[in-house]
Amino acid sequence: MSIKRYCYACDLKNDSKLIAEYKAYHAAGNAWPEITKSIKDAGIVDMEIYLTGNRMFMIMEVDDTFNPVKKAEMDANNPKVQEWENLMWNYQQELPWAKxxxxxxxxxQVFKL
Known part of the structure; x- marks a missing residue:
């Protein structure tokens, strides 16, 4: 089985109270179990989110079963994932160049050692 890495960015609203709340939702053991299950069920074997200021970077390591289109479909059809995503939009905002x-x-990726 091969592992592939995907990296993403997203901004939080630039509000220290909202950023603290977002971090609390993502602290160890605080993410909803239905969300972590949906992540694992999609073939994501590891996921990390890093924050600087209000910009976040997500690093996902996935196995051969992962398909981004299938993951999007799974998420769209999962009411609990939709509830989580709607809640997270209270904290997140689109990058200026996002659709x-x-x-x-x-x-x-612009560099690899």
């Missing part, structure tokens, strides 16, 4: 409604933007 309407686009949340996490894929990063282009």
């Amino acid at each position: 309407d409604g686009e949340k996490w933007i894929s990063l282009e």
Whole structure:
């Protein structure tokens, strides 16, 4: 089985109270179990989110079963995931170059050692 990495960026609203709340939702053990299950069920074997200021970077490691289109369909048909995503929109905002409604933007790799 091979592992592939995907990297994304998204902004939080630039409000220290909202950023603290967002971080609390994502602290160890606080993410809803239905959300972590949906992540794992999609073939994502590891996911990390990093924050600087109000810009976040997500790094996902996925196995051969992962398909981004299938993951989007699974999420769209999962009421609990939709509830979580709607809640997270209270904290997140689109990057200036995002398409309407686009949340996490894929990063282009420009260097690899």
